Amino acid sequence: MKRFSLSLSNGAQLSGIVSVPPRISTTPHYQPLIVGIHGGTYFSRYFDAGTTNSAVRLAETLGVPFVSIDRPGYKDSTALPPVPEGSTFLQEEGKYLHGYILPKIWQEFGASSGATTIVILAHSLGSPSSIVASALHAREAQPQYPCGGLIMSGWGTAHGRPSESARDIVANGVVDGRIAWPLEMKDGPMFGDPKLGRVSPEILGMGAELNTSMSLGEFEDGSFHWIDYWLTYAKEVKVPIMYGMGEHDVLWKATRETVQDFAREFTGSPRVESGVVLGAPHCIELSYWGPGWVARCLGFAAECAAAEGVSRRVAAGQA
Template structure:
């Protein structure tokens, strides 16, 4: 696999990340947004790399460092909200589309955890570039009370580093769902989490989710892992979350057995990534078919 570094300048702000090129005809641009406490390398763990699989199947994949992570500039103090991040990423993805979108049907966002919350914000903005769909996992609408209490009790305004044992307990499923060496390899992409993100994901996010989701007018794929330690997990929560997207033309939603929060690093990661890419392909194919149908209708009108 050939991975290249992304270095974008958008309105004077740097957005960095990783890219892997696939060139199959008809494939959309894939933009991946990582969660809290990881950079773009979250999607490039050896043996579980979304970028490698995307390249192998012909999809161009761009994993962006969200503002404040990796090589990307931080947002100003007091502006590190999901909505502000979405505004910056909206512009960055627009720049990617300008540079790499020629001949492609559009963009599909694949996202994890806090990145999924921000992906909903991006979609709710109804960006000017052609967003075809959003795939969300590692996010929910209700956190366990002990998580809410723990996040709110953190006595600092700076970035937070979760101890390795807490990271293992909250973000990964039980033995048998993961390989120990993969958890170790994933540590290379670990970064501190801005406390603002931790507080927003258990505060404003669940309060604002229904309103935001109602503004999303593209297809949605949603997956919640059985052993996700950051969210209340059961089939009713999956159905409730999917039900917020009242304007989406179609929705795929399911509970993933045998995996934890960092589903991309579990033994079932390949299954997740293949489903995500299949979803992206279907979004692109349906959009292309709809455009061709509209073109035929327009042509008929010109000749009547």
């Protein structure tokens, strides 16, 4: 695993971490390039945290290339331009992801890794822009990158906290256009009561190392506006989808019904797998459930890559 910094076609910078294991005799013929999209108040290290919770390292063990980005405005990634009238933050981030970030990632790491297609792995506030990007990808006859699947966790249709709580954060918690959660306020929603032991002491000890501020724009849009327009994008997504919610997610209501409500809106997808991860908190990937969840994600992504690769061979008359 190593950090990277790339110059995008619009002159902006993109930072993150990447792992490209060498192809060996046991490497599957068709392979996904996982692109991790972190949530709010985290950054690319979300997918490379701890001894046993690192999605990047687990992928490396299985020979799967993995790129985890710092979303725009996080770490060394250039912030989004001002949101134009009539649009929203998360729509613009999705356009940016589709128009600049994913094409560059594929150009830089796709062929060199031997990957067949990109599969997006999004957590929480990384999910909306990933949905938008996947919908925009489906609209193009000749997209700049292949996208074979979308995996999401920690995002839903019914907020777990009253809107007044979010309005209070907007009114009192913004400094220079960003919101910072002190760890004493953040760990509870992310992991639950520490007495319940859902997260290892190692991960809890990394709290300050993994913590950063989030933009007011993404928080406002995700809290108040996204729910009003997301269906327009969801129905356009054409790739297979895997979706999970931790049973004890505090930020969202996580029941069989709410999970099904979310999943059923992806009417254009040929395959939608969804479920509640029993016992898990909001940050499934950082919890004791993380290795199991990530292993399932990698398996799903491998199936997406196989479907994409074989489909191309058939279309080319090479089956």
